[in-house]
Amino acid sequence: MVITEIKMKKIIYVLVAIFIAACSKSEDSTFLTDISEDVFSFKPIAGGAIMHYNLPADPEIMGICVRYKDAFGSDMLRSASSICDSIILIGFNEAQSNVPAVVTLCRRDGVESNPINITFGTKDSGPVAFMNNVQVKSGWNGFTVTYNNPENSKGMAHVFYLGINPRTNEPDTILISSFNLEEGEDFIVYQPKQESGKYDIVIRAEDFRGHMVKERVWENIDAITTSKLDASEFEFVCDNIVTSEKDKIGLQYLFDGDTKGTTWWDEEEFDRFHFYSFLAGPNAAGENAHPMYVDMKKNRLTAQLRIYCMLGYMSGKGPDFSAPVYSKAETAGIWYGYYENMLPCKVTVYGCKDDGNSDWESKAWEKIGNFEESPKLAQSLRWTRNAAGSMYNYVRLANKVAMEECDPSYLAIDFDAEQGEGYRYLKIVIDDVFDLPWNPSDINQRNGLEYVAMQELEIYTD
Known part of the structure; x- marks a missing residue:
């Protein structure tokens, strides 16, 4: 059973690769299809959406392509095989609605169908949701970072405090921690090596593609002395x-x-x-x-x-x-x-x-x-x-x-x-x-x- 599933996954990957290559080489011709945007449905998720589809039972149709622009204005192409029923659209940060996109079907001969215009909505990405709810509070001999990340959160957070750069002896932001964003509620207590009664804190978040998404600053956070x-x-x-x-x-x-x-x-x-x-x-x-x-x-x-x-x-x-x-x-x-x-x-x-x-x-x-x-x-x-x-x-x-x-x-x-x-x-x-x-x-x-x-x-x- 496991071997069969592995073989099936390999077949899907090969089919997707073949039709993507074929479709990318056939921009000068199209074929007509009578399907409408009604065959597509969308579920907003963190940083994107899941597009569900039901393609016609045509053995010549190998797959589907979706083209749109991401949050940074870059062209995105997402593809899936005809034997699948959904595709994940990624590349967004703040929640959006009515994002325009174009769907085409791809035949075995590499020819794409006439474009079908669609729109979809997204939820805040993991980094945005994190930055919107993260809090910095007084902590024991330092400060405490608390957060509650939603489902499917992905990305990375970087925590800095304002201190003295040991190499230059000049004020600088000192990185104290980096961690992956995951679903759930948690808190982290930080105790900087450079002791102070108050701290200025900077938190930055980036998405899983390495884009810096957002930054926030908290000033004069009291450190609570313990013994x-x-x-x-x-x-x-x-x-x-x-x-x-x-x-x-x-x-x-x-x-x-x-x-x-x-x-x-x-x-x-x-x-x-x-x-x-x-x-x-x-x-x-x-x-x-x-x-x-x-x-x-x-x-x-x-x-x-x-x-x-x-x-x-x-x-x-x-x-x-x-x-x-x-x-x-x-x-x-x-x-x-x-x-x-x-x-x-x-x-x-x-x-x-x-x-x-x-x-x-x-x-x-x-x-x-x-x-x-x-x-x-x-x-x-x-x-x-x-x-x-x-x-x-x-x-x-x-x-x-x-x-x-x-x-x-x-x-x-x-x-x-x-x-x-x-x-x-x-x-x-x-x-x-x-x-x-x-x-x-x-x-x-x-x-x-x-x-x-x-x-x-x-x-x-x-």
């Missing part, structure tokens, strides 16, 4: 925390300020079965994940949540995640040789304002942010690429000094700054953890019981 919320200011609740005093595993290590794993290097006599880390499970991730909760004691404007991992180290150094047969650790039967397949790759965070309700499950939770990477993502692209416990980790630190000089590795979940009085409660759901780069034959090495490891958890508020 890390001290662990004494909130309560963390999780009902399946793994605790091992012997292995240095427990809740206290999730908020001890060690975001990299440097505490291990402070031991007078290094014990490789000490981890100084946090572990939860079983069922801390996946479909049956036990949520983790945070009570910040009062409503707070909540900016960001971060989850850190332990950094990698040289062979023979640092905590040892070996399986029980090679390890004296109480938690060896959980690690079973690996660490990275317990690190989150998909996290959803929900928020709730102070409601006077002590029952976590009955609260009116609303989704306020999420993070997602594929569990099978190439290791070099993961946020955990520098994590410990892997033969493929991208940093191998030999001592505490090297670890202190290395940047921490963490996933960050940003929250929209427009949240009223903020949230008191957070609900953190670990939807999935990373797979190992290979599929171990031993089921114990696959983290089948869905344990989750975290080196540190931080919350940032205003």
